[in-house]
Amino acid sequence: MKNTIAERIFDFLKNFPPFNILEKEQLFKIATHVKVHYIEQDKSVFTQNENPHNEFYIVKDGAIGLYRTMDNDNILVDICDEGDLFGLRPIIQNNQYLMSAVANEESILYAISVELLKEIIDSNEKVKKFIVASFSTNIKTPYAKTNNGQLFANEDVLNKNNAGISDVQTAQYSKNPITCTKAYTIQQAAEVMSVKRVGSILITENNKPIGIITDKDLRLKIATGLISIKEKVTTIMSSPVITCHKKITVAEAQINMLKHKITHLCITEDGTPNSNLKGILSEHDIVVLHGNNPSVLIKELKRAKNVDTLKYIREKTSKLLSGYMEQNIPIRFVSNIISEINEAITIKAIKLSIEEMETEPPVKFTWLALGSQGRKEQLLITDQDNALVFENVNPKDYDFTKNYFLQLAKKITNKLHIIGFENCPADMMGSNPRWCISLNQWKEQFNTWITKPTEEAIMMCTIFFDYSLVYGNVELVDEMSESIFESIDNYEIFLNFLGRNALRNPPPLGFFRQFLVEHDGEHKDQFDLKSRALMPLIDAARLLTLSVNHKNKNNTIERFKEMAKAEPQNKYLYEMCIDSFKILLRFRTNQGLKNNNSGRYVDLNNLSKSEKLKLKGCFKPIKDIQELISVRFKLNQIGM
Amino acid sequence: MFSFFKKKKYPEFWNTYVSKVENCQKYSTFENIRFVALDTETTGFDFNNDRVLSIGAVAVQANKIIVSDYFEIYIEQEVFNKETVKIHGIRRNGTETKLSEKEALIQFLEYLDDAVILAHHTSFDVGMINMALERQGLGSLISKSVDTNYIHKKMVSDSNFGKIYSLDELSEIYNVKTHDRHTASGDALITAQLFLKLLGKYRKNYALNLNDLINSHYPFS
Structure with a gap:
C-alpha cells in the first residue's frame, strides 16, 4: 500500500x-x-x-x-x-x-x-x-584521553561525498629515472647526465635510492674546484633522499619540497627509502603541471619591476589558495605558504616605494604587519593593518624624519591597496601619523595602553600586540618588544583587563534562530565567524601566552602549542582549541572563496547540516577555554 | 430495535466490525483509545451522485501519530467529475492501484477496527462512506467520532457561533504546516496534527475524556 x-x-x-x-x-x-x-x-x-x-x-x-x-x-x-x-x-x-x-x-x-x-x-x-x-x-568532558581526536569525527563521517576525492591530482613523475651505482666517479655521473639531458642522477644500491646529485651540486661543489671530478659520487651526493609514495598529489609534493627545501623527490614502491625505486619527481615536473607554484611565484616576485606585476602575482596566489583548499591540504601549511607570499609582496612594495623616494631613508626603520597578517593567519585578502617604527632622532630632526617616513608609508599603503589589500577602515596603517612614529613614542604608546587600559586601549592592544617584522631593522622591534613586556610585568592587572576582553564574545550555544546572528546592520541575520568564533580563540591564545611569559610566539596555533607544553594538565583542551581554530580558519577561507569576500559573515541558511554540526563542534572548546580564563584571571571578582 | 437489525443478513466482515465496536473496552481510558484520523477525496459534495475516490488515514494513540498504522487506498470510478480532478489530482485512469468499492470498504472496516474516527468535518467523510456502504447493502458506520472543527469551536469563545472553520483556517491558527493538501493521506496527517495540538489546549481547560470530546460534536442531522 x-x-x-x-x-x-x-x-x-x-x-x-x-x-x-x-x-x-x-x-x-x-x-x-x-x-x-x-x-x-x-x-x-x-x-x-x-x-x-x-x-x-x-x-x-x-x-x-x-x-x-x-x-x-x-x-x-x-x-x-x-x-x-x-x-x-x-x-x-x-x-x-x-x-x-x-x-x-x-x-x-x-x-x-x-x-x-x-x-x-x-x-x-x-x-x-x-x-x-x-x-x-x-x-x-570531551577532553578525556579516550576521546582525543574524536571530537570532530563528525567531519569525516558526514562528508560522504569526499569519500573518493577525485579532484586531487596525482603528480606525474618520470618513470625511468637516470641512475648510477656508488662506484661511479663524479665525472662518469656527469657524463651520463649530459648524454641523457637530465638535471639530476640518483645513486642506487640494489635498486633502492641512497642519494642524489643535481646540477646544483655540480655547480657548487665541483665547478668551484672544492672537490675533484675523480672522486666517487658518494662524496658529493645528498643523502638520504626524501622518498614518497607514487600516489602523491601535486600539493603534497609541493609541500614536501618546501618543507625539506629540496627540488627532487624519489618515488618508491611503498614510499619509504627501503623499497624499490619507481621514479623521480622534480620541481620542474610540478611547474609544468601546475602553473601556480609557490616557489615560481616567489621567483616572479623577486623579478617584479612594478605594482601591476605584484597585483598579478597576488591574484595568482588566490588561485593557488583555492586549489589548496580543494585538495584539503593542512591549513597550517596553506597559511604558511600564503603568508610567505603576502610578506614577499609587501617587501617588494616597500622596496619599490623606497626607490621612488628622492633620498635614502634618513635613519633605520621597520615595517610591521599587525593583526591577522602579523599572526600569519591571513589567507584571504583582508584589510591592511600595519605600522612603521623609526629610530629615535634629535628633536630638531624629528619633523623632517617623520615627514619622510609618512611619505614613504603612503606610497607603500597605496601600492598595497592597488595590489588588492583594502585600506583598513579604522586607518590602522603606517600612513596614519599616529602609527608612523619613533621607537620612543611607540614605547610610550604601549605603556599608556597597558597602564591605562580603557576599552579602546585594550582593543588597540589586541591588534598591535600581534605584530611581526616584515621589512627593516630587527633591533628596533626587539627593543620595542622588551619595553612592552617590561610594562606588562610592572602592571600585571593589565592581563586581567585583557582577559575580560577575551571573554567579550561568549560562544553561541547552537544554531538557533536569531540566537547568535547579528541583530542589525548590513549583516543582519548572518553569523559573524570572525568575532564570534575566531577572535575568542585568538584572544585567548594571546592572553595565555603573555601570562606565562612566552612572548615570542604570535601565531594562534603556535601559541596554543606552547601552552600545551607549558601546562600538560590542560593539554587536551589546548589541542581541541587548535583543532577548532584550524576548522574555523578553513571554514572561513572556503566561505570567502565561495562568495568572493572576506568570509567573515556566514548566512546560516546556506549551510548544510553537516557544516552547521562542524561549526557547532568548534564552540565547545571556545566555551571551555573562556571558563579557564575566567577562573584564572578571577574575572568574576574584578567587579567590572 | 436491536434485534430488528440482527435479523438482516449481513456479510461476515460487517458483523465482525459491528461486534468489535460494540464490545470495545478501551474507550474509558484515553491513552488506550485508538483514533483514526481520516480524510476522503471525492468526486464532489453531493451525497447521492458523487463518489469516494480515495481514503487516507493514520492512527493517533496516546498523543502520538503512529505512522506505521496507516491506510491509503484508491477506488475504481463509475462516476467521474472532471471538475474536481484539479483539486485532488486523481484521474480516472491514473497510475494508483485502484480497488473496487466493495474491496475498499472491506479493507477500510478491517483497518478501522474499534477505533474512534477523527476527521475535519467528520459528517461529510462519514456521510460519503455511509453512502458507499449503503450501495453495498450494508449499514452505517457505528464508530464513535470526533471532529477537529467542533473541538476547536468548543474552546474558543467565538461570538461567531455559526462559523465553520476550514482545515486551512485551523492549520493557520494552530501553526500546522500544510504539505500534501488535498490528498487524503496529507489531509489526514494535518488533521491528526491539529488534533494533537487541540488536545494540548483542551487538556488545560477540561479533564480529558472521550465523552466530552464526542459531545463537542454536533451530530450529523
Whole structure:
C-alpha cells in the first residue's frame, strides 16, 4: 500500500545526518515506523535521571532545549532545532538521561524506536561512527584521553561525498629515472647526465635510492674546484633522499619540497627509502603541471619591476589558495605558504616605494604587519593593518624624519591597496601619523595602553600586540618588544583587563534562530565567524601566552602549542582549541572563496547540516577555554 | 430495535466490525483509545451522485501519530467529475492501484477496527462512506467520532457561533504546516496534527475524556 505520509517523513529525514547516509530502503523503513509527537511549549520530553524511553527523537518543527540541573542551577546545554537528534545516548548505553529536554517553543518530534536503530547500527558502519562521534560532542568532558581526536569525527563521517576525492591530482613523475651505482666517479655521473639531458642522477644500491646529485651540486661543489671530478659520487651526493609514495598529489609534493627545501623527490614502491625505486619527481615536473607554484611565484616576485606585476602575482596566489583548499591540504601549511607570499609582496612594495623616494631613508626603520597578517593567519585578502617604527632622532630632526617616513608609508599603503589589500577602515596603517612614529613614542604608546587600559586601549592592544617584522631593522622591534613586556610585568592587572576582553564574545550555544546572528546592520541575520568564533580563540591564545611569559610566539596555533607544553594538565583542551581554530580558519577561507569576500559573515541558511554540526563542534572548546580564563584571571571578582 | 437489525443478513466482515465496536473496552481510558484520523477525496459534495475516490488515514494513540498504522487506498470510478480532478489530482485512469468499492470498504472496516474516527468535518467523510456502504447493502458506520472543527469551536469563545472553520483556517491558527493538501493521506496527517495540538489546549481547560470530546460534536442531522 502506498504510504504518502511515510514518503514525506522520508523526504524530511534524508536531509539530515545520519539519515542522509542510510540506504534508501533502510531510511524508508525508519520513516514508516516513525511516531509523531507534539510537545507544547515548556512541556518536557524527558527529564534528567529519568530512565530511557524506548525511542529517540528528531526535531521536525520547533526547538527543544536540553537542560542540566546541577546544584540547583539549571544550565542550558544545547538547543536542538530542525533536523537535530537528541535522547540517543541513554538508549544506546542504557542509562538514565543526563539532561532534561524541554520544548522552548511548541515542537513536533519524530520518534524512532531503539530496536529499529539497533538493526541499522549493526548493518551500517558509517551510522555507527556518526553515533559514537555525536556522543563525544555531547558528553560533559570531551577532553578525556579516550576521546582525543574524536571530537570532530563528525567531519569525516558526514562528508560522504569526499569519500573518493577525485579532484586531487596525482603528480606525474618520470618513470625511468637516470641512475648510477656508488662506484661511479663524479665525472662518469656527469657524463651520463649530459648524454641523457637530465638535471639530476640518483645513486642506487640494489635498486633502492641512497642519494642524489643535481646540477646544483655540480655547480657548487665541483665547478668551484672544492672537490675533484675523480672522486666517487658518494662524496658529493645528498643523502638520504626524501622518498614518497607514487600516489602523491601535486600539493603534497609541493609541500614536501618546501618543507625539506629540496627540488627532487624519489618515488618508491611503498614510499619509504627501503623499497624499490619507481621514479623521480622534480620541481620542474610540478611547474609544468601546475602553473601556480609557490616557489615560481616567489621567483616572479623577486623579478617584479612594478605594482601591476605584484597585483598579478597576488591574484595568482588566490588561485593557488583555492586549489589548496580543494585538495584539503593542512591549513597550517596553506597559511604558511600564503603568508610567505603576502610578506614577499609587501617587501617588494616597500622596496619599490623606497626607490621612488628622492633620498635614502634618513635613519633605520621597520615595517610591521599587525593583526591577522602579523599572526600569519591571513589567507584571504583582508584589510591592511600595519605600522612603521623609526629610530629615535634629535628633536630638531624629528619633523623632517617623520615627514619622510609618512611619505614613504603612503606610497607603500597605496601600492598595497592597488595590489588588492583594502585600506583598513579604522586607518590602522603606517600612513596614519599616529602609527608612523619613533621607537620612543611607540614605547610610550604601549605603556599608556597597558597602564591605562580603557576599552579602546585594550582593543588597540589586541591588534598591535600581534605584530611581526616584515621589512627593516630587527633591533628596533626587539627593543620595542622588551619595553612592552617590561610594562606588562610592572602592571600585571593589565592581563586581567585583557582577559575580560577575551571573554567579550561568549560562544553561541547552537544554531538557533536569531540566537547568535547579528541583530542589525548590513549583516543582519548572518553569523559573524570572525568575532564570534575566531577572535575568542585568538584572544585567548594571546592572553595565555603573555601570562606565562612566552612572548615570542604570535601565531594562534603556535601559541596554543606552547601552552600545551607549558601546562600538560590542560593539554587536551589546548589541542581541541587548535583543532577548532584550524576548522574555523578553513571554514572561513572556503566561505570567502565561495562568495568572493572576506568570509567573515556566514548566512546560516546556506549551510548544510553537516557544516552547521562542524561549526557547532568548534564552540565547545571556545566555551571551555573562556571558563579557564575566567577562573584564572578571577574575572568574576574584578567587579567590572 | 436491536434485534430488528440482527435479523438482516449481513456479510461476515460487517458483523465482525459491528461486534468489535460494540464490545470495545478501551474507550474509558484515553491513552488506550485508538483514533483514526481520516480524510476522503471525492468526486464532489453531493451525497447521492458523487463518489469516494480515495481514503487516507493514520492512527493517533496516546498523543502520538503512529505512522506505521496507516491506510491509503484508491477506488475504481463509475462516476467521474472532471471538475474536481484539479483539486485532488486523481484521474480516472491514473497510475494508483485502484480497488473496487466493495474491496475498499472491506479493507477500510478491517483497518478501522474499534477505533474512534477523527476527521475535519467528520459528517461529510462519514456521510460519503455511509453512502458507499449503503450501495453495498450494508449499514452505517457505528464508530464513535470526533471532529477537529467542533473541538476547536468548543474552546474558543467565538461570538461567531455559526462559523465553520476550514482545515486551512485551523492549520493557520494552530501553526500546522500544510504539505500534501488535498490528498487524503496529507489531509489526514494535518488533521491528526491539529488534533494533537487541540488536545494540548483542551487538556488545560477540561479533564480529558472521550465523552466530552464526542459531545463537542454536533451530530450529523
